[in-house]
Amino acid sequence: MTKREIDQISGVETTGHEWDGIKELNNPMPRWWVLCFYVTIVWALGYTIAYPAWPMISSATTGLLGFSSRGELKNAMAEADAAKQGFADAIAAKSVTEIIADDKLREFATAAGAAAFKVNCIQCHGSGAEGSPGFPNLNDDDWLWGGSADAIHQTIAHGIRYAGDADTRVSEMPAFGEILEKEQIRDVAAYVHSLTGTPSDAAAATAGKQVFADNCAVCHGDDAKGNREVGAPNLADAIWLYGSSEADIARQVRTPRHGVMPAWSARLGETTVKELAVYVHSLGGGE
Structure with missing residues (x-):
């Protein structure tokens, strides 16, 4: 039997293993730690018996307790x-x-x-x-x-x-491109734009007010604030569905878009x- 060397500093026997001049001391694990390790092994074995654990070809062992995460x-x-x-x-x-x-x-x-x-x-x-x-x-x-x-x-x-x-709910705005002249559409667009902004042509806006009264007020109201009974939007609140420029307004008057x-x-x-x-x-x- 080979006699193990005793470390001079700690007084502990070495294991005989050495790496780059560093010698391993033969210090056994504390008894309480070893006991805990054995307990975990026993616990693991019991767990695999009580709960699903071991994989099989198409499933796994069901365990004595019948637990299923899918069932839960x-x-x-x-x-x-x-x-x-x-x-x-x-x-x-x-x-x-x-x-x-x-x-x-x-x-x-x-x-x-x-x-x-x-x-x-x-x-x-x-x-x-x-x-x-x-x-x-x-x-x-x-x-x-x-x-x-x-x-x-x-x-x-x-x-x-x-x-x-x-x-x-149904509301249909007529295509006024088939009803009004080009100038009338320009004028009424200028007037509607004037309700929330500055029109490009004040004279056109003035003329457009009459065009609006004759053709648009029946749905949008004399004050252009709309009519919820027929789904006619408020034109005086600066909230626009299809754009707020005079060109956008004129386009909607000429060939209105109707969402569904x-x-x-x-x-x-x-x-x-x-x-x-x-x-x-x-x-x-x-x-």
């Missing part, structure tokens, strides 16, 4: 669905106004509506509902058909100019439509 998730999801169903049933049974008046229902409907909005509405209205050219901003207080909760619900449920819904919004009731169901209405109403522009 399924149960948790079922509990969450049951909790949500109570709110969904209450929303289905109440009007949008009643939902908003109930703090808990309003909170739930707003959160659910925000999720539905991200899936179905941001493509046109933007992720923040700020809109884009031709698609209205839902954060402001400019509403073609009214900003009350019920009015918003009606618009979402049945859409605008949507041929597949008999109750859809789908009717969402048949696609999403009445409960989701109510949730969307509550969410849109909560954005700050609802009345």
Whole structure:
């Protein structure tokens, strides 16, 4: 038997291993540490027996306790669905106004509506509902058909100019390029622009006021502040859907663009439509 060297500094026997002049001391692990290590081995073996652990060809051992993470998730999801169903049933049974008046229902409907909005509405209205050219901003207080909760619900449920819904909102601005002279269109565009800005030609704006009274006031009102009964926009609030320049206004007078919004009731169901209405109403522009 080879006699081990004793380290002169520590007085501990070496193992005989040496690396670059550094000798390894033969210090055994503390007994408590060794015992803990053995306990973890026993625990690991017991765990693999009690819980799913060992992989097989198409599955794994199920374990004596029958635990399944997928089963736990399924149960948790079922509990969450049951909790949500109570709110969904209450929303289905109440009007949008009643939902908003109930703090808990309003909170739930707003959160659910925000999720539905991200899936179905941001493509046109933007992720923040700020809109884009031709698609209205839902954060402001400019509403073609009214900003009350019920009015918003009606618009979402049945859409605008949507041929597949008999109750859809319909408004059609005539193509005045076929009715008015070129100069009249120029004049009325100058007048409409003068309501929120400085027209390029004050004389044209003055002449356009009469053209407006004769042809446009019937829908937009004598004061040009619109008419929600027919979806005619307010022309005096500096909020424009298709552009605010005189050229943009003249183009809309000449050959108006008519956007189409789908009717969402048949696609999403009445409960989701109510949730969307509550969410849109909560954005700050609802009345």
